Amino acid sequence: MSERTDWPLWEVFVRARRGLSHTHAGSLHAPDAEFALRNARDLYTRRGEGVSIWVVPSAAVTASSPDEKDPFFAPAADKPYRHPTFYEIPDGVKHL
Amino acid sequence: MSAALALGDDALVLSHRLGQWAGHAPVLEEEVALANIALDLLGQARVLLSLAGDEDELAFLREERAFRNVQLVEQPNGDFAHTIARQLYFSAYQLPLYRELAAGDGPFAPLAAKAAQEVDYHLDHARQWTLRLGDGTQESHARMQRACDALWRYTGELFRPVEGLGVDPSALEQGWLRSVGEVLERATLTLPDGPRSGGWAAGAGREGLHTESFGRMLAEMQHLHRSHPGASW
Amino acid sequence: MTALAGGAAGGTASAGAGAPGTAGAAGQAPDARTAAFDAAVAAEERIEPRDWMPDAYRATLVRQMAQHAHSEIIGMQPEANWITRAPSLRRKAILMAKVQDEAGHGLYLYSAAETLGTGRDELLDKLHAGRQKYSSIFNYPTLTWADVGAIGWLVDGAAITNQVPLCRCSYGPYARAMVRICKEESFHQRQGFELLMALSKGTPEQHAMAQDAVDRWWWPSLMMFGPPDDESAHSAQSMAWKIKRFSNDELRRRFVDICVPQAEALGLTLPDPDLRWNPDKGENGGHEHGPIDWAEFQAVLKGNGPCNEQRIAQRRAAHEEGAWVRDAAAAYAAKHAAGEHGKAEAA
Secondary structure (H helix, E strand, C coil): CCCCCCCCEEEEEEECCCCCCCEEEEEEECCCHHHHHHHHHHHHCCCCCCCEEEEEEHHHCEECCHHHHHHHHHHHHCCHHHCHHHCCCCCCCCCC | CHHHHHHHHHHHHHHHHHHCCCCCCCCHHHHHHHHHHHHHHHHHHHHHHHHHCCHHHHHHHCCHHHCCCCHHHHCCCCCHHHHHHHHHHHHHHHHHHHHHHHHCCCCCHHHHHHHHHHHHHHHHHHHHHHHHHHCCCHHHHHHHHHHHHHHHCCCHHHHCCCCCCCCCHHHHHHHHHHHHHHHHHHCCCCCCCCCCCCHHHCCCHHHCCCCHHHHHHHHHHHHHHHHCCCCCC | CEECCCCCHHHCCCCCCCCCCCCHHHHCCHHHHHHHHHHHHHCCCCECCCCCCCHHHHHHHHHHHHHHHHHHHHHHHHHHCCHHHCCCHHHHHHHHHHHHHHHHHHHHHHHHHHCCCCCHHHHHHHHHCCCCCCCHHHHCCCCCCHHHHHHHHHHHHHHHHHHHHHHHCCEHHHHHHHHHHHHHHHHHHHHHHHHHHHHHCCCHHHHHHHHHHHHHHHHHHHHCCCCCHHHCCCHHHHHHCCCCCCCHHHHHHHHHHHHHHHHHHHCCCCCCCCCEEECCCCCCCEEECCCCCHHHHHHHHHHHCCCHHHHHHHHHHHHHHCHHHHHHHHHHHHHCHHHHCCCCCCC
16 A cells, blocks of 8 residues: 555534534544544544534535635625515514 | 353453554554544443443453453554454454443443444444545555455354344344445455454453463553552552 | 535635635735734634734744644553553542543544645655654653653643643634633543542552652653743744733643642642742742753754653554555545435435
8 A cells, every 4th residue: 555545634514403404513534435424423423422423525625715805795785685684663563 | 141241342452452543654644533432442341341230340450361352353553454343343343242232221221322323423433544545555555455354264253153142143243244344345345255263262261361462561551450469540 | 606626615725725815815015914814813803714814923833833733643552552561440440531632632632723725634644754753742751651741731731831821812613612622621631630640549559650740741841832932933924913811831831830839739849949939920920940951952852852752653553554455445435426425425
């Protein structure tokens, strides 16, 4: 074998309990997906923090660049009408 | 209760051996994994020994000849392949045993139901590693085969009857051979064909006859407790 | 969208993220980038892995996170030394769980360090070669069972005092790792205190064992906060960058004030004849302690502590003896890559 075989990095997502979505918990090294799942179970849920785990090779994640932050996310910032607080409702009106 | 002692000592001794890996594991992720297994087994041991008496008195004040664990679990860690082979052989026995116990209504049923889930994972961990070591590199293959061969002679004892257990371990033997054989085959390893117990010592561990390294293990485990008779910790 | 060379989900990945900020920020003058970075730090915004950051900030963080991770991993050894001799099954379970946590914390911290583009293997190589440090406290030996208690109470206590402010560190991945670690570590200190309490209230031999351990661990624990403020090489800059929130001396003072009443509750004495309450210290008074032997600190730091060589030798041996196992798993993964990939079931 080669003198160095670094195990690749995996991103771990944990569903804390039913009804919640998977949330990024951290990362770890593993030789393959099966071991990534098992290592994630041992490392990130040993205090009962999860009911389900996803693992994704870190290299497979495509991310937006923070340097493009403004142009990339700016369009979403100027549409306040998407948020409920945009609308004025008279006091006393309920269930809205 | 000799059955509680037998099962409890198995779990206690294997847990102790796995605990010896702390700080020495081949990769950091495996530090966490081996400790998880050791902690599961220690938890089982505490429940089982408490069924038979005071857990600490039983663990720390019995002589070597009074321990009822199988010889397999007391075998030294050796290299990682030996540790994995030991775990594979033992978990492949412990899992169906606990499932049988859980299905019954004996005193071990509640513990066995919970512990079977833990052992399911131990067996999975051992299988995954057996596949990788067996079907990994030439070196790992050779080491894993050596380990499987070396520990083979301690596996016959697993299926000896245990007084008061309520389950006949000999009924588990064929299933065990199938399950272990299947993993070894997938791992490109050869099922050992030597004798499955020393001729002079069939069932020895369960009757209090152990191997030389066990005495040293107990000396280390018990020395502090025994140095302070009656003290609380 | 940019496909990352090494990936970066939620800000933890990755080796190979390389030189962040080089492409998109190329249009900005260096001054403007520095100003934007300084403003973000001043506004208590978190810096994330691919943000532009000053080289020195990056270097400081890699050094500190690596050192912190190494400390967790080396720190397993003195306590693991007692796993096989723990005097009750309850204590054995607690100790095993604690040492396991330390491995886990090392893993969290290595992941955090890796977000800045330095792989774990590279960091471990540096540790093994003696080119990166770990906390000097772990170069002291654990000679008796009571040392396990003293480490929990004093060493973990000092570590927590240091670490809680790090949960608000300006670098996001480090801060998040620390939140998780601090949450998990809350039991570490308590178990140490409880262990010492049992000894202190036990037989005379047990009491003496506890006192001896506190005598040996007290001063090294105070040294864990680092040299005095006026001699600390990195402090001022780290404070400005909000990597560090309080000075060494400030944290040390806080620790002493916390420990004195706890020692009383334990029925143990702290080995410092000069230790006394000074009502005029600070706003609400505080303890004065005797002089710390900084020559000892420097000697241990330079490699002349009781266990420096032993600790590194064990770590290196574990790594080298484990190489064939890691290679086997990598070889298996390569052989089975076609069938296995993407099979991580979503349970």
